[in-house]
Amino acid sequence: MPQLRLTGRGLWITVLIAPPLAFVALFIVYPIVAAFAYAFYDWQGLMRGDFVGLANFHQVLFVEPYASWTRNAFTHNIIVFFALMVLQNGVGFILAYALWRELPGARFHRVAVFLPVVLSTIIVGYLWKLFLHPLFGVVNQSLKAVGLPFLAQPWLGQDTTALWALIFANAWHMVGFPTLVFLAGMQRIPGEILDAVRMETESEWVKITKIVWPLVAPSATVVFVLLFVGAFNWFELPYIMAGLDGSPYGSTDVLGLYFYRTAFGNVSAGQQNFGLGSALAVLIFVFIAAVASVITVRLRAREIQI
Amino acid sequence: MSKTIIRMGAALGAVLITMPALSQELTFWSWRQEDRAQYEEFIGAFEAANPGITVNLETFEAANYNTILSTALAGGTGPDLMMVRAYGGLENVASAGYLMPLDTQKVPALADFAPTALAAETMRSDETIYAVPFASQTQLVIYNKTVFDDLGLEEPQTWDELVALSQAIQEAGIMPFANGTATAWQNETIVGGLTSSIIGKDFYEALKAGEADFSDPRYVEALTKLKEISAFFPEGFIGLDYPSAQQLFGSGLAAMFVGGSYELATFKTMNPEIEMGVFAAPGLAAEDEKLVALYYDGGYAANANTQHPEAALAFLNYVASLEFGQAFANTLNNVSTVPGVTFDDPLLQEISELNASSIPYMMLVDFRYGEPSGSVLLQGEVQKLMAGQTTPEAAGAAVTEGLKAWYEPFQD
Numbered sequence: 001m002p003q004l005r006l007t008g009r010g011l012w013i014t015v016l017i018a019p020p021l022a023f024v025a026l027f028i029v030y031p032i033v034a035a036f037a038y039a040f041y042d043w044q045g046l047m048r049g050d051f052v053g054l055a056n057f058h059q060v061l062f063v064e065p066y067a068s069w070t071r072n073a074f075t076h077n078i079i080v081f082f083a084l085m086v087l088q089n090g091v092g093f094i095l096a097y098a099l100w101r102e103l104p105g106a107r108f109h110r111v112a113v114f115l116p117v118v119l120s121t122i123i124v125g126y127l128w129k130l131f132l133h134p135l136f137g138v139v140n141q142s143l144k145a146v147g148l149p150f151l152a153q154p155w156l157g158q159d160t161t162a163l164w165a166l167i168f169a170n171a172w173h174m175v176g177f178p179t180l181v182f183l184a185g186m187q188r189i190p191g192e193i194l195d196a197v198r199m200e201t202e203s204e205w206v207k208i209t210k211i212v213w214p215l216v217a218p219s220a221t222v223v224f225v226l227l228f229v230g231a232f233n234w235f236e237l238p239y240i241m242a243g244l245d246g247s248p249y250g251s252t253d254v255l256g257l258y259f260y261r262t263a264f265g266n267v268s269a270g271q272q273n274f275g276l277g278s279a280l281a282v283l284i285f286v287f288i289a290a291v292a293s294v295i296t297v298r299l300r301a302r303e304i305q306i
Numbered sequence: 307m308s309k310t311i312i313r314m315g316a317a318l319g320a321v322l323i324t325m326p327a328l329s330q331e332l333t334f335w336s337w338r339q340e341d342r343a344q345y346e347e348f349i350g351a352f353e354a355a356n357p358g359i360t361v362n363l364e365t366f367e368a369a370n371y372n373t374i375l376s377t378a379l380a381g382g383t384g385p386d387l388m389m390v391r392a393y394g395g396l397e398n399v400a401s402a403g404y405l406m407p408l409d410t411q412k413v414p415a416l417a418d419f420a421p422t423a424l425a426a427e428t429m430r431s432d433e434t435i436y437a438v439p440f441a442s443q444t445q446l447v448i449y450n451k452t453v454f455d456d457l458g459l460e461e462p463q464t465w466d467e468l469v470a471l472s473q474a475i476q477e478a479g480i481m482p483f484a485n486g487t488a489t490a491w492q493n494e495t496i497v498g499g500l501t502s503s504i505i506g507k508d509f510y511e512a513l514k515a516g517e518a519d520f521s522d523p524r525y526v527e528a529l530t531k532l533k534e535i536s537a538f539f540p541e542g543f544i545g546l547d548y549p550s551a552q553q554l555f556g557s558g559l560a561a562m563f564v565g566g567s568y569e570l571a572t573f574k575t576m577n578p579e580i581e582m583g584v585f586a587a588p589g590l591a592a593e594d595e596k597l598v599a600l601y602y603d604g605g606y607a608a609n610a611n612t613q614h615p616e617a618a619l620a621f622l623n624y625v626a627s628l629e630f631g632q633a634f635a636n637t638l639n640n641v642s643t644v645p646g647v648t649f650d651d652p653l654l655q656e657i658s659e660l661n662a663s664s665i666p667y668m669m670l671v672d673f674r675y676g677e678p679s680g681s682v683l684l685q686g687e688v689q690k691l692m693a694g695q696t697t698p699e700a701a702g703a704a705v706t707e708g709l710k711a712w713y714e715p716f717q718d
Contacts, residue, residue, distance in 0.1 A: 044401055065678045065711060133550060134486075134542025154545025157488045158693060245490040248544065248693065249686035264373040265398065268491050268681040271674070272376060272398045 032285075038278035048274075056279035060262075066276065072250055073258040080167055080254065081231035087171035089223050092178030093216075097208065099179070100186040110183075114176035121173070125240030128169035132156055159251035162242060166252055170237050178223040185219030186212060214304055221299040225292055232288050235260070255284050330617040331360045333385040337371035344637045351633070352624045359617045361387070372398070379404040379609075386612040387621055390437050392426035392602045394674035399607075400429045405436040406608040412619055413438060415626035415644075422666070423643040426602035430675070437605025438626045441640040444567040444657050445498035445599040445667060451581035453480055453561040461585040463592045465504070465531060472538040475561045482538035484560035486546020493688035494681055498599030498667050499564035500535060501528035503589035507597065510665045514672070516715035519706040521699070529698035531590075533691055544692050556580065567657050568603075571639045584653060586660050598657075600664035601671055602643065676712030683708040 039056050042049035060066045095113055099106050116124065131138050132155040140152035155165040189212065197211050213220075235256030238246065244266040246253025260266075263277020336345060342365050349361045364385070366374050372395065378384040379399065390396050390405070399405060410417040416424065416435065427437040454460070457478055462468040472482035487493050505528045512518035518525075540546055540554060555563040556576030563569060564587075573580055586596040606625045608618035624630055631644025639651055641658050649655040666672070673680025687701035696704070710716045 065708065129547065132545070134545040135540060135550075135554075140542070152542070154488070154542035157486075157542070157544030157546070157689075159695070243490055245682065245685065247488060247490040247685075248689040264376070265395070267369070268494075268674075268679060268685060271394065271677050271679065272372070273677075 035278050035281055038274050039282045041275055043273055043275040052275070056275045057283065060276055060279050060283070066262075069250070069253070069258055070280070073246070073253045073255045076163060076246075076252065076254050077232050077234065079163065080170075080234055081228060083164070083167045084171060084174075084227055084231055085224075087167065088175050089178045089220075089227055091171065092175050092223070093182050095175065095179045096182035096186060097212065099183055113179050116173050117176040117180075119173065121236040122240060124169060124173040125237050128165070128172070129156070129241055132165055156241060157248055159248055162248060162252045166238055166241055169241065170234075173237075178227075181219045181223050182216055185216035189215050214302075217299070217303040221296065221303065224299060225296055228292055228295060229288055232284065255280070259284065329358050329360055330614040331362065332387055332612070332614060332617055332621065333362050333364060334387040334621075335371075335375060335385040336363060336365045336389045337368040338389070339365040339367065341638055347637070348625075348630060348633060351629075352621060355624070356617075356620050359614075359620060361621060375399065382611075384609055386609050386614060386618050388607055388609070389440075389604055390427075390607045391604045392439065393670055394679070396427055396436060396605070397429050397431075397675070400434075400436045401431070404610055406610045406612070406615065406618065407432075407434045408436060408438070408608075408622065409434075413622050413626050415623065415628075418645045419626075419643060420645070422600075423602050426671070427605040427607075437607035438622050439602050439605040439643045440625065440634065441603045441638075442643055442661060443601055443603050443667075444641065444661055444664070445495055445502070445565065445601075446567070446584050446657070446660065447499055447562055447564050447587050448555070448569060448573070449562045449583050449585070450555070450558060450560075451583045453558070454583065461583070462588050464588050465590045468588060469535065469538075472535065472562075476538060481540050481554060481560035482562060483535075483540070484551045484554035484563045485539055485565075486543040486548070486551040487539075487689055487692050488545050489548035490685040490689070491681070492548050492551070493685040493692075494667075494669055495566060496564045497528070497532060497684065497688060499566075500587045501532050502597040502599045502665050503587055503594055504528040504531055505597075505665065506589070507595065507665055510668060513668070519716055520702040520709075521706050522702070526698045526702045527590075529688070529691060529701055532688070533698060536692055544689070552576070567641060567654075570653055574639075582653060584656055584660070586663070595663055598660050598664045599667040600661050601667035603640075673709060673713065676709075678708050678711065680705065680709055680713075 038048075040051060040053060042052045042055070060070050095109075099110050099113070103109075119127075130136075132140075134140060134152075134154040134157070137155075139155070143149065143152045153161055155161045193211065193215075197207055201207070233256055234254050238252050238254055238257055239260075242252040242257075244257055244261050245268065246257050259277055259280045262280055263272065263274055265272040334349070336342075338345065342363065345363055345365075349363060353359060353361065371389075372391065375384065375388060375390075376399065379402070384404065390399055408416065416438065419439065423439040423442065424435055427439050428435050449461075453475065457474055459471045459474060462471055475482040485492065485496055487496070504524070506524055509518060509522060509524040512522070536543070540551075540560065543551075546554075551563070552569070552572060553576070554560040556573050558577065558580065563573075567584075570582060570584075573582060586598045588594070588596055606622060608615070608622055612618045626644065628644055628646050631642040631647040634640060634644070635642040635647050635649055635654065639654060641649075641654055641661070649658060669680040669684050683705045687696060687704050690696040691698065691701050706716055
């Protein structure tokens, strides 16, 4: 039976592994476990009360008004995920393809597409708030200038446009990221394969669907999973552009804002409930972890080794 | 300016160095980052009068202050002295037992404070005061005096006069109101600032007595008039956020701003040239009492577990004193709650007089003790009303219905 003796090599391994393990345990495992534990207690303000089992989970899922708030926020996260899948990852793929084909000005565009990704979300949020300003915003001004004044809208004030304005701003900000990942994937496709295709067909469509798309599957896995996690943890942009309440009247509310409001209160609610907040956090975490694992396994299965 | 700060810093440093070894050091947390220099001065005056006590001020961003304070108190690292919110926000902290209970023995000056001011810092369950209230805020109409004078307009005495003068301002090519409703809490502010006189004292008393709810004709009438007057708000105002609205008024592009008395200082900073006036929005008839909506902002509290309870109490007694109240009013341009304070600034003097005829900012004062809060409900319903998605009747009914979840008088 092998024994880990605390001399020589064994000692070295122990000494080197212990600090990072302690670090991970203290700063990652402990907070997560603590948040899990919080969710099972009743809270009076900040004071931990009795153990209440699953009551907090029951309340956020099935008791009004929490149940409809949860549903509302969750629905918006789903909309955000699918919309960004098209507007961010879909457009990213097309941009990557265009850059890869080295259309004129590709070098300039490669920088231009990636530039917004470097900006912090705070800046992007404020920038788009200015762009969408109902009176002086560049969006409404341009629409009026080109003779389409009826299209000028109070974008962030209507339930029909507010969420889409945020989604659009997010896509503008982050589209460079999937572009870059897809581009890297495309550049790894061996030249021989492309030469072989060229003998068969001149059609770009066939080339994209039969060769490029299957061969960038590993890139797709990465951007899909990251988008999923990002879409369900979405917080900064709605917080900056719509505020904690998901203004107007909850039409931009997402799970991140809802969790924050519930756990820490906001200026207009005055109520703080760590128990319900933690229950929401646990539910969000479990949902993301479960679905992200399934997506990862599924998408991995379709990747082809070259 | 910076020289005074350096001098003050030097003075503070000198005080710190010469401090006896037994000195009592207190930490004091505040969310008023913009008032830091003034608070350092107040603290300097306190320290001069109380040798041996040092107060270290730390300021935090207002929006996250509640979270930071709650977390610190829960973790046992909270400050000795702190600014706390009022009403429901106070109860979050007080109910966990983190605050030192106060009474007129510990802080004798509290005996003369207005009962409504003390109520703001009292927890309902044990009827105990936990903080010395510092300022009242008033929701009313702020106007640009220069624009009014140029157009020959006077403060309106009836609602129809308000509509007529808005019309006149619009015809002169100036935006009548600066307000936008994209920022949720602004929706409540315009209800308090524009419609308090229409809502009326009777309604508030009936509401408190459990005889009326928000589907009452008086409240619905107020929402109806609010919707009508919003025709004079800026184009696309439902997408206009709070800072943009402030800029419209501060820059003189708009003639009126419905908001809290705290805006006056902001506008002065934005545009030192601006000449402002205030009025309580009128009721439907000239003989209706003109009301503003009044509330208290917050208070100064001590930590129940402080190492230096006497020193902390000495500080609370200082902030309850007329000397402090007067300095607070003069340097911070806020309506101090300390009784007997007079105001250099004529506008503040006028506001403190307008406060005599007021109803409370009721969603804050009475309806923030459960989920969903009256504030969140009213904000959402007013936003819908402004976007044409609901009617005043339906909005009033929806607020009542939502509050039924926890507000017992509505539950039968």
